[in-house]
Amino acid sequence: VLNADDPAVASLRDSATGPVISFGLQDVLQATNEIEHAADARWCVRCGEELIYTAVFYGHIGHWRCPSCGNERIAPDVSCTKVVPVDGGLDLTIRTPTGEIAVRLPLAGVYNAYNALAAAAGAVALGVEDAAIEAGLATFTAGFGRQERMQVRGREVEVILAKNPSGLNQVLRTLIASGEPLNVAVFLNDDLADGRDISWIWDVDFELLQGRVRSLVVSGVRAWDMALRLKYAGVGGASPVEVGASTYQGATADVEEHVALALKQALDGTPEGGTLVVIPTYTAMLEVRNILGKWAGRGAFWEGDAK
Secondary structure, eight states, rough: OTTTHHHHHGGGGGGGSSOOEEEEEOOTTOOOOOOOOOOOBBBBBTOOBBEEEEEEEEEEEEEEEEEEOOBBBBOOOOEEEEEEETTTEEEEEEEEEEEEEEEEEESSSSHHHHHHHHHHHHHHHHHHOOHHHHHHHTTTOOOTTEEEEEEETTEEEEEEEEOSSSHHHHHHHHHHHTOEEEEEEEEEOTTTTTTTTOOOGSSOOOGGGGGTTTEEEESSSSSHHHHHHHTTOOOOOOSSSTTEEEEEEEOOOOEEOOOHHHHHHHHTSSTTTTTEEEEEEEEHHHHHHHHHHHHTTTOGGGGGGOO
């Protein structure tokens, strides 16, 4: 089961000894025409020429072709023909070799459309019927810390795990799509499970948040590194934030190394009834989710009660 929109993964078809099922995104309304600078597979695996894209969804994922040797994206066997962002999720239309599936996912972001497509393609490869695939996707819920939502002290808190530049870029693009001023808390750790080298934050397009953030708290083991990155991105200054007809005082990035205190500060900076977006790396997410879960009256993540 291969992603036709990923030139590196799609190239495995050439050496496959058995049947291959491919999946890809056909709806280009959520695409751009420019490849991200963090993309790492922009060259043809057959001849080494730089690929040309007619649609880019994120990273090096998109509709690609090689201008030199003719290597190109094939038409996928399982495709997403329609992606419509809805409040906190996605309406998807997925075409399989035997029919069409319409489903609403409780997760936002084009990357989650790909996750759904990969699951559907895997099910097709196993001979699962379309009705069962649709039912499975329709009953899917977010895993802990991965766009998990909970009510804490009169605010909605959304925890979105971030582990790499491409993934975090998608999170940022999803957040700014609403056009609303954002209340954000970022937690950066460099423990073994996170990776000791945190230079990857300089490949993230934090500049997308310029003029979009109303409150901002930074925490974690490498909080000051993140605060520096955000400063260079022009995020966390004191300039006004204009959203529609309203003007808000721009956020000043507050650094609080103690995780619980940082969460309290971020909640205090979020208007009652508003939404706080918490973006942690992996080990930070475990601690953040544990604290928020207790405040929300929700059990530990392993108890299977994530909503």
